[in-house]
Amino acid sequence: MFRKVLVANRGEIAVRVMRACEELNVGTVAIYSEADAESGHVRYADEAYNVGPARAADSYLDHETVIEAARKADADAIHPGYGFLAENAEFASKVEAAEGITWIGPSSESMERLGEKTKARTVMDEAGVPIVPGTTDPVTDPDQVRAFGEEHGYPIAIKAEGGGGGRGMKVVTDESEVDDQFESARREGEAYFGNDSVYLERYLENPRHIEVQILADEHGNVRHLGERDCSLQRRHQKVIEEGPSPALTDDLREEIGEAARQGVKASDYVNAGTVEFLVEDGEFYFLEVNTRIQVEHCVTEEITGIDIVKWQLRIADGEELTFSQDDVEIEGHAIEFRINTENAANGFQPARGGRLETYDPPGGIGVRVDDALRQGDEIVTDYDSMIAKLIVHGGDRDECIARSLRALREYEIEGVTTIVPFHRLMLTDEAFVAGEHTTKYLDEELDPARLEEAQRQWGSEDAPAEDDEEVVEREFTVEVNGKRFEVSLEERGGFELPANLDSGGASRPDPAGGGSGSAGSDTPAVDGDGEHVTAEMQGTILSVEVGEGDEVEAGDVLVVLEAMKMENDIVASSGGTVTQVAVEEGESVDMGDSLVVLE
Structure with a gap:
């Protein structure tokens, strides 16, 4: 088994992988951007290395810097988690070529073959798996x-x-x-x-989203671990996942599982993966293969008792699967709730920031919480809005729903708005409880007024700004060869220390990660006369569709803003002339920043 694993990720999935490593007596190495200097995965790891500024492209996505961190730590393996570099075949090939470092995941060749959708469709079609x-x-x-x-x-x-x-x-x-x-x-x-x-x-009009978890070793063994139902989505982003699916017959369940297993076997795939399907009117169609661990892998772990992440490590170390397909038994029912810092009543808008004034997760039989948080943490908004996952297991779906309601009532989070009220609403929603929802349900059928009522009844507001300006507190992180030490300083009645105070090389990065729109950034002056069209959320400018002097009409796209992994068209609410364009392609903006001025 490996001596030391670098986890090329952040947050709850990094901690999840590190826990599996610890149980296998394997050392752990974290990487972090400046925005994540105080994050939970950094606290948990044995060692931690700064890989750059907040912008993911300059830190978590920097191939050479991540591999160099592994070399500095003398790590003999890299686990990518999900997201970031997890499905990047080029990065995987670089790790495979790095002397003394093992890639924990499918080979770069498999990622090329199954990660690109047209190639995957061809492979599955040739294996006899139905495709759309x-x-x-x-x-x-x-x-x-x-x-x-x-x-x-x-x-x-x-x-x-x-x-x-x-x-x-x-x-x-x-x-x-x-x-x-x-x-x-x-x-x-x-x-x-x-x-x-x-x-x-x-494009299927009203499908269910069903996925099958796969484990495959280098000795030719392929096992499927049952299916998960991920049909409750908003704008194609999953929010609640469960297993087994309440919508499948036993015959269809067996047919889908076997199709996934045979398709993966035909592709010579090794390690963990997920085969996704769309199901409509009793027919199923291959959608894609995710060549990595999934956010919702916890559902499968709860209903099978199989630790998928440990098996990722063992398979990468050359071990053979020790259980047969007949040994895989599905017991009870599990539901996973993504705890996102979003306001469901406001179009699932992500929080701009906040501090966890109260953080008290639930417990008890059948309740699991995967997170990397502690009370008092600042919320990092530079990346995904998911801060934790609540996974609940019961003897059957009815018990699981009842236990989930209890757990969500216990989940106390103050200081930042979350979608916990939305989850509580769904567990009393007739369509969800009956298992009749599809991927279109949230976007096209759910009454928004119910989300507003749930937020009023069960939601918490963001923490107010601190009124006491007499006490100035700063924390400094000293890093020496990957080992981290914390130094705190409190001054009463004094001036506020600058965020990037030079303290003999032992400085704490700006918690905002130096992103555009934060205090002290070089944001352009906006002095055009007229209506200021502002950013509705924090994000990055993908394209600017207008120039100064252009005439626009209501509904015309002015700017395309990337936020939370999705494109958002910023449109004109009324017609007019563009008097100023305040942003350019590639620039980061905060909520409320002026983008375009119309007259």
Whole structure:
């Protein structure tokens, strides 16, 4: 077994992997950006190394810096978690080529073959797995989309090759949308995955999202661990997952599981992975393979008793699976709730920041919380909004729902708004309780007024700003060869110390990570006359669609803002003339920053 594993990730998944390592008596190494200097995964690890500023591209996504951190720590393996570099075949190949370092995951070759969607569709089709009608080669011209629409009809899904979770996917409802959506999908694919290649699928109108967990070793053994139902989504992002699915018959369940196992076996895949399907009207279709651990792997662990992350480590070390397919038994029911710092009553808008004034997670039989938090922590908003996961297990679905309600009532979080009220609402929602919801339910059927009522009844507000300015407190982190030491300083009645005070090389990074829009940043002056169109959330400017002097009408797209892994069109609320454009492509902005001025 490995001596020391570097976890190339952050937050709860980093801690989850480190816990598995600890139980196997393996040392752990964390990496962190400046924004994450005080984060929980850094506290948990045996060693920690700063890999750069808050911007993910300059830290968590920097291939050479991450590998160099592993060398400095003398780590003999790297586990990528999920997100960031987890499905980056180029990074995996670099780790594979690095002397003395093992990649914990499928090979870079497998990631190339199954991670790119058109290649995966071809593999699965050849293995006899049903696929949604679509292209097996990338499309390069909008005319190909129109030709597909003439043959198969609308709506059509245009999907980025490297996409997933709704990222890089655009839905075309009629021919008039083809050009704009085609370019948008390519742009989003390039922005997130460095790959602007897209393909087409017939867009199913009202499907269930079913995924099958797979483990495969290098000795030719492939096991599926049952299915998870991830149909409760908003804008293609999962919020609640459960297993087994309440919508499948036993025959269909067995058929899907076996199809996933055979498809993976035919691809010579090794390590953990997930095969995703869409199910509609009793038929199932292959969607994609996630060549990594999933956020919702905990559901499968609870109903099978199999530690998937430990098996990732063992398989990477060359061990053989010690259980047969017949040994895999599904016991009871499990539901996972993503605890996001979002306001469900306000379009699931993510929080701008906040401090956990109270953080008291639930406990008791059948209750598991995966997090990296402690009371008093500042919320880091530079990355994903998920701060924790609540996983509840019961003897059957009814008991699991009742236990989940109890656990959510116990979950005390003050200082930042979360979607806990939304989860409590769903557990009393007729469609969800009956297991009749589909992937469209939240976006198209749920009454928004119910979300507002749930937030009023069960929600907490963000913590107010501190009134006492007499006490100035600063914490400093000293890092020596990966080992971290904390130094605190409190001054009463004095001036506030600058955020990046030089203390003999032992300085604490700016908690904001130096992102644009924070105090002291070089944000452009906005002096144009007229209506200021502002950012609705923190994010990055993907494109600017207008220039000074342009005439626009109500509804015209002014700026495309990337936030929470999705493109957001910032549109004009009324017609006018652009008198100033205050941002440029690639710039980070905070909520409320002026983007464009209209007169």
